[in-house]
Amino acid sequence: xxxxxxxxxxxxKVTPGKKETLNQNKLAEKIMKGxxxxxGSHVDxxxxxxxxxxxxxxxxxxxxxxxxxxxxxxxxxFEKEGLRIGKKVFRGHKWEKAFSExxxxxF
Numbered sequence: 001x002x003x004x005x006x007x008x009x010x011x012x013k014v015t016p017g018k019k020e021t022l023n024q025n026k027l028a029e030k031i032m033k034g035x036x037x038x039x040g041s042h043v044d045x046x047x048x049x050x051x052x053x054x055x056x057x058x059x060x061x062x063x064x065x066x067x068x069x070x071x072x073x074x075x076x077x078f079e080k081e082g083l084r085i086g087k088k089v090f091r092g093h094k095w096e097k098a099f100s101e102x103x104x105x106x107f
Contacts, residue, residue, distance in 0.1 A: 016058045024051055028063050034089040035067055040081050044068040 016024075028047050035045045049064030050056035067085060069078055086095065 014057050016056060016060075020058065024056070024061070024063065028065065031063065031065055031089060035065070035085055038085050038088050040085060041073060041077070042067050042069050042081065042085065 028051060032045045032047065035042070044067075046052075046066045046068065047063065048066050049062075050060070051063055067082060069081065073081070083097070086097075
């Protein structure tokens with residue numbers, strides 16, 4: 001009994017509420033819509049990570065949004081286009097330039 005009660009207490013502390021989840025989903029949709037409407041050479045946008053899986057923690061406000069580009073795009077074009085989209089979508093908001101890579105994967 002103590003174990004079950006403890007588990008419920010911990011889950012209550014780490015699981016985001018409906019309002020928090022709804023707000024994060026709305027923000028993700030707004031960002032993804034902005035990306036798709038920004039024009040350019042990207043072919044799709046996806047919400048990934050813990051938010052997409054529904055496993056994010058309470059107060060964890062990062063969104064993993066992947067912008068997909070054609071394989072034929074050069075590295076230089078890819079970087080230029082990614083920055084252009086980011087600057088356009090996040091204009092007026094605080095942002096920083098950082099890079100991350102994932103192994104080539106087809107979706």
